[in-house]
Amino acid sequence: MTDAGVLVVGYGNSLRGDDGIGWHAARLLASDPRLAGARVLAQHQLVPELAVEVSRAALVVLVDAAADGDPGAVLVRRVQPRRTDPATWSHHLDPESLAGLAKDLYGAVPPIVLVSVAAGSFTGGDRLSGALERALPEVVEAVADIVSGQYRA
């Protein structure tokens, strides 16, 4: 079975400051007309069961915070499937492992692009730091470009 659409997943802890950038982006992207027809999810973490959705999509865009870099810097990169040998990943996966799981479990993995945003602060609270608040429009544009095909990894 294939849904063959665009899947956008913003993920992170929405109560840990800039770690919630994926949630803030997902909220804006869900109502963005350029993503009409896309499925937009906000998730706490990447979990194994997301492999089903990933395997059925034609394109997957992930949005997450990054611990390194100048706060607000937006980095876009392709994700390649990787099989990992973790002792346990019942709680979460990294993007490469999620792609690998989709490929191994369901035999299909579409192009996956990660939009990561360098965080300034992971302290408690549901608000973004100033740097990430300013970066949010750029994140939305990056995702829209990827979905419209303007981004080429």
Next chain:
Amino acid sequence: MAREIVIDPVTRIEGHAKITIQLDDAGRVADAHFHVTQFRGFERICQGRPVHELPSIMARICGICPVSHLIASAKACDQILATEPPPTAVDLRRIMNLAQVVQSHALSFFHLSSPDLLFGFDAEAGGRHLFGVLGANPQLARDGVGLRRFGQQVIESLGGKRIHPAWVVPGGVDAPLQGETRDQILAALPEARAATERALGWYKTSVRRFAEEAARFGDFPSAFMGLVGPDGAVEHYDGALRVVGDDGALLAERADPRPYWEYLGEAVEPWSYLKSAYWKDLGYPEGVYRVGPLARLNVADKLGTPRADEELEEFRARLGRTPGSSFHYHQARLIEILGCLERLETLLRDPGICSPRVRSTAGINREEGIGIAEAPRGTLLHHYRVDRDGIVQWANLVIATGHNNLAMNQSVAQVARHYVKADRLTEPMLNRVEAVIRCYDPCLSCSTHAIGQMPLHLQLLAPDGAVLDERKR
């Protein structure tokens, strides 16, 4: 010189723990302990907060079983409001709780335990995980992922989020069920049931290989505790608290289990942040009892749904009326998933399930409330006291892993005595010690109590109790 073997951390359980195995001079296991080294502190965190916030706050104790804390917390709040949720709200809470049992049991069985059951306890540790299962039995891995996804999607479709949904509120739930959502869940049920049936079939074939483990993994007499409905069926949301002995004989049944201090004690041991709950009538530490899926099957007359009851009958025909080995938690989990899926269908097909009346509102009418429900891992209890304005003054949580603490320690010691030899310590031996803990599926972040300060105190003890080495911080 006596030596101490430390397995730290225990892999493939939810949270982190430490197990110490005490050897005697001859190199034999003298004792073993399961230490919970995490510190929860939620009883203090919530002091000073408005009671209406507690369901959402308490849900954040755990990312695996947040719904259980939502349910128990909301039920305690219902008491404080002195209000009764509308019947549809009760059924919707039940649906979310059942979905949580499905997804949590799927995580426990497929993700955490199936690698041991598939590859055996002597297999290389490096391959004993879900990716390993994927290579050897792709259908089993897909069924595990699919069942967890089903449960999580039900939770998300009702509560808006898979983890920490805020939909269960004091007085009911936050929004009614839409017909479209109901139909989507119903449409996904047949595949979820098929996955469960496949897993049950696979397990019943595989379990024959593990007769030795089944006889050593916490196989000892104890009481069992769980909620039952008016018809004696397994009950996850509400009901009477029933306790049976190792022979299945009724020890107690409390129609109103809320005054838990009358029958439960909580002992504190210096080597763990997890309290040891015990049945007061039997004393401490003799009052050991078990909760969770095996206990629920052992205390109940039936599951109350056709296919699950067929499986229960077969289970009892093979193992007796009250199986005593904690190894059988695995099969109990699968049978319970089946029963939960059948119950979900019954609830969803009720004509009133989409009724818009899903919340009762009230102010603060009592200054104390207790909520009890069955979490995937066992009986969960939330107890709050508030002031006249509804500000939380005091809270106490009794969590499934705390109920099982004494049983887990007995199980660890039993396994260690049989499998761990000082002269030849091997990975398979150590994994069996860990695996018996996994039978109980402890969710350690939920289970740790505040016991005052947080001392870091390490001791190496000789057989006579003398301290060979000690470090304090």
